[in-house]
Amino acid sequence: MSPDRQKIAQEFRLLQDHICKELERIDGKASFEQDLWDRSEGGGGRTRIIRHGGVIEKGGVAFSEVYGPVSEVMKKQLGLEGDEFFATGVSIVLHPENPFVPIIHMNVRYFEMDSGVCWFGGGIDLTPHYIDAVQASLFHAHLKRTCDKYDGSFYPKFKVWADDYFYNQHRNETRGVGGVFFDHLTPSEIVSKEDIFHFCVDLGKLFPVAYEEQVNFGKDRIYGEQEILWRNLRRGRYVEFNLVYDRGTKFGLLSGGRTESILMSLPETASWEYNFIPSQDSPEAKTLSKLQKGVNWLD
């Protein structure tokens, strides 16, 4: 049976519970604090924040389920046709303390109009402060396996989409080593609504598994002032991406979304230095050289 909006929202709520529980286990020290909020026009959410953990310096796992009349801003910015909408999703950004553990982001979302049109969107992408090819390939292998369960075209298509989406145009840099990204994925002859829904839930369940591997790879590595400075500069680029390009962030802020929940994606600290250029052949310079579209991490 094709899942309805209640079923999807409920499953996303359980996904948030599962991911938070897993992340607390992985972190080993901090717990999530929950902030419940209501939206006056309809719906609300559960924003959960973790701070000063054993691994995660600042992170959030947010669930929301919002609905109501389509506003002028939504019509203009999202090109929505219809009077009433429904949207639910789970969003995550984690900023670890150790520079050798990557920043990670995940989002799955469902959108429905009163006309009956509906679609899913989402993605997972990894932003290592220091890129390690083995780590990146492990991450992409996970994503490919999950995608391949549904359709062979998913991974190649969504990988390219992530390269294009998570891109700081003014820096000529990808945000990190990418991952998968998709939007406006509608039921079709190839994939049913149920399939896409299960794909989103599977991505969500993959998230803690894939991230734990990244955490274990880097969390015990020693670092000093140079690595902290570099981490903070890379966080600065993360802030630039989220505030200048990220469609969800921009749309949320300009349409009167809940600012604190939207900006939970920003790090506790970030830095900018004028024209910082890492010294030749340094690990920092090597990372910069890999922040490009079109890298096949699985090779």
Place this chain on the structure above:
Amino acid sequence: MSPDRQKIAQEFRLLQDHICKELERIDGKASFEQDLWDRSEGGGGRTRIIRHGGVIEKGGVAFSEVYGPVSEVMKKQLGLEGDEFFATGVSIVLHPENPFVPIIHMNVRYFEMDSGVCWFGGGIDLTPHYIDAVQASLFHAHLKRTCDKYDGSFYPKFKVWADDYFYNQHRNETRGVGGVFFDHLTPSEIVSKEDIFHFCVDLGKLFPVAYEEQVNFGKDRIYGEQEILWRNLRRGRYVEFNLVYDRGTKFGLLSGGRTESILMSLPETASWEYNFIPSQDSPEAKTLSKLQKGVNWLD
């Protein structure tokens, strides 16, 4: 005689020299480093950066003079009609180390099309980490005096424009205590091109005078961890404004401007905490309560 583009650019260059010299004297420790750059389509600039000074932690004073064919992005985003443009200006942002010294911004700019249409834009605005009504009124009194030399309508009009422009809509906060802002100021029966030009230069000359007063008020005040955290959170809001709303920043980044010169406005460090709410009646809470449009600082 009506000043031509060469004359205006030359005067702006001298303005940059004058301001840098004055700021070095006020800072008392650091000197500006110059970064010269060329624009392949025509023109270039002199970006000057000061770091880790006695007062200024990170700041920039930039001059640019650029010209050439009007690109598609410029047509679309600036609504420019014509084939060739010329633009020159001076931009400043200073982030002091002491939380009791305000962040300050200034910009004056001149734009000309091959059709002969031309206009000036600019402004100065002050962003105290801690708002002090006396400091704010001294600042606004300077601006009013300079405006009044040209036209009695300037200060009231440009003060409201600054309140509207330097506004973080998603936070329902002004960036700071405002100042003056104007754009597309064209020669008219009330003010000649020469008058507007002199007004811009006068604002530029006022800048170090007005800022020195602000610096002297706060630079020797003692501060601790709480004030540093608050300063960094306010810097975070400054980053949000510049990346989400500031037209010059957004246009520059998206049209292929020189990224490092544009983003010299960002602080060395900034912070974000989820849902930070200062304790009641604290100096931080008092500052928040004053970040509103329509405050008459001269009363």
